[in-house]
Amino acid sequence: MDDVVARASAEASRVEVEGREGFSARGASTARALLRRASERAADAREPSNGVDGGRVAMKSGASSPRYSRADVEAVEATLRTDHENAMTLTRERAEAAEREVASLTARCQELESARKSARSALAEMASQNAKLVTAFATKKDELKALRESAVASTAQPETKAQISELREALANARAETRAARETEAIRRRELDATRAELDDLRLKSRSDASSALKTQLASVMKELEREREAFASQKESWRQERAKLIRLAADPRMPEPRHTAKGPSPPKAPSSSSSSPKASSSTPPKGRRMPSRSPNKRITPPKPPKASPSPARQRTPSRTSPSPFKKKLRELREQAEAFKVRGNKAFHAKTYDMALQAYADALAVSFVDDPFRAVLHANKAAALQAMGKYCDAVMECCISRTFDDTYIRALQRRADAYLSMGDWPMAMKDLEELLPHMGEDCALKLREAKRKVQNGCTSCEHYSVLGVSSRATKVDVTKAYKSLALKFHPDKAPSDAVRPASEAIFKRVAEAYATLKDASARASYDASLAASRLRRTHSMP
Known part of the structure; x- marks a missing residue:
């Protein structure tokens, strides 16, 4: 410098x-x-x-x-x-x-x-x-040298050599066993696949055979039932004629004389013989099922009168000692549906809602005769749909459940929850008012909230919840969801006339949601209103 x-x-x-x-x-x-x-x-x-x-x-x-x-x-x-x-x-x-x-x-x-x-x-x-690296390298070099010396010294000992050879042999044996196990597992998998294929074929064959056998059995049972109905109709006609005859005899003042002369010296037998037909008619169950061995005529009079003799129709009536095949088949179908329901409940508690929904659908596909049980299955299906975010389907399932059993409270409760999730406050308020006498404080809180929303003018549903899509869904997703729901809940495609009003209401909600979300400007304003309402709720929280 x-x-x-x-x-x-x-x-x-x-x-x-x-x-x-x-x-x-x-x-x-x-x-x-x-x-x-x-x-x-x-x-x-x-x-x-x-x-x-x-x-x-x-x-x-x-x-x-x-x-x-x-x-x-x-x-x-x-x-x-x-x-x-x-x-x-x-x-x-x-x-x-x-x-x-x-x-x-x-x-x-x-x-x-x-x-x-x-x-x-x-x-x-x-x-x-x-310098540090050189020192560390020298240290590691010394340690490696010491390890090598110790390894050489250990391998020099005969016992260590024997242990090493044994370990090597054990390792080779283990590898051979592993390879054999893998080969065996592959063979078993192939056998299992073949067995499953055979089982599927057998199931298909058994289902076809069982269906054909069931159809044959049902045809025979229906024929037998028809014969019983004909016998019961003929017996009913004879009972009606006998009753009219007894009424006429009761109205005739000269009734004891001909009965005394006809029946012999014992006058009390006439009223007992005249009352035998009503007792028989009261003790005989409907649908042609009769018990001739337990007829009261045999207990009153040892000699069998000619009128009490069994008719040809009665002689053809089957015995009640063994259950009919039709009843047995119905019981089996009910048990099968119950098994599907149990499987669906397990899947629902495991939060595999699609499997639970399929199990409930399989249970409903079984041809059993039990309307309250069908109401339970439809309500369970509604719970699975609500957990999956398909609130319109849940509402429809609850409505169908109430057509089978209108006293089932659980279906009404789940429909109210689905309405609350959709933001349909008027319908939710209506169901909650009906639920209030049967439920507790939770129902009262929900009812107060629904009334407050209705008083504030909240009459439109949450469009994203109605269509079952998220707020980030594209226009293609919105259109796809709308088409699916519109085809499903069109009033002309309602399952029955009882659920047609519910189908019309759901179809109207779906159309309103699509009309709002398909337009970009309307959707933007709707999203802004949702964000403002969330912000108000956040600030109003204590």
Whole structure:
């Protein structure tokens, strides 16, 4: 840095000297030019204009030294002053430039010095880290050497060699067993796949055989039932005729005489024989099922009257000692549906709602005869649909459940929950008012909230919940959901007339939701209103 400053000072001195020399040279040249001009003027003045005067003037002027005028001297001084000022200005500018260069060089030298210091510190740190690495490498090398020596020493012992050989043999045996187990597992898997395929074929065959056998059995049972109905109709007609005859005999005042003469010396037997037919009709169950062995006529009169003899229709009536195949089949179908229901409940508690929904659908597909149980299955299916976010389907399932059993409270409760999830506050309020006498405080809280919403004017549903899509769904997703729900809940496709009003209401809600969400501007305003309502709820929370 001192060398640089010295060079800059020498450059400034050189510039100053050069300025002075240039100033002196310009002054000298200017002075020479002025002197030359003055000499020329003097020579012009010494030229003779006339003879005598000119000679005297010439002699006088040749005898004295040349004289300069004051103007010439002032001009020379002014020129010299101007040149001096210019030279000083140039010198000053060069000195300032030299100072600026010295300052920049000084700053650069400082930067270089700081960089040199940081480089030295970095080199020192690298040297220390290198020394640490060298030390660690030497330590690890010593440890590796010690391990090798210990390994060599251990392998040199015969016991260790025997253990190592045993371990190697055990490892080879284990690998062989593993390969054998894998091969066996592959074979078993192939056998299992083949067995499953055979079972599927057998199931299909058994289902077809069972269906054909069931159809045959049902046909025979229906024929038998028809015969029983015909026998019961004929017996009913005979009972009606006998009852009319007894009424006529009761209205006739001469009734004891012919009965006494007809029945013999025992007069009380006539009323007992006349009352045998009503008792038989009251004790005989409907649908042609009769018990001739337990007829009250046999208990009253040991001799069997001719009228009490079994008719041909009665002789064809099957015995009640063994259950009919039709009843047995119905019981089996009910048990099968119950098994599907249990499977669906397990899947629902495991939160595999699609499997639970399929199990409930399979249970409903079974042809059993039990309306309350069908109501339970539809309500369970509604619970699975509600857990999956399909609130419209849940509402429809609850409505179908109430067509089978309108006293089933659980279906009404789940429909109210589905309405609350959809934001259909008027319908939810209606169901909650019906539920209030049967439920507790939770139902009362929900009812108060629904009433408050209805009073505040919340009559439209939450469109995303109605269509079963998220708020980030695209227009394609919204259109797809709308088409699916519109085809499912069109009033013309209602399962029955009892659920047609519910189908119309759901179809109307779906159409309103699609009309709002298909338009970009309407959807943006709807999203903004949802965000504002959430913000109000957040600020209103304590």
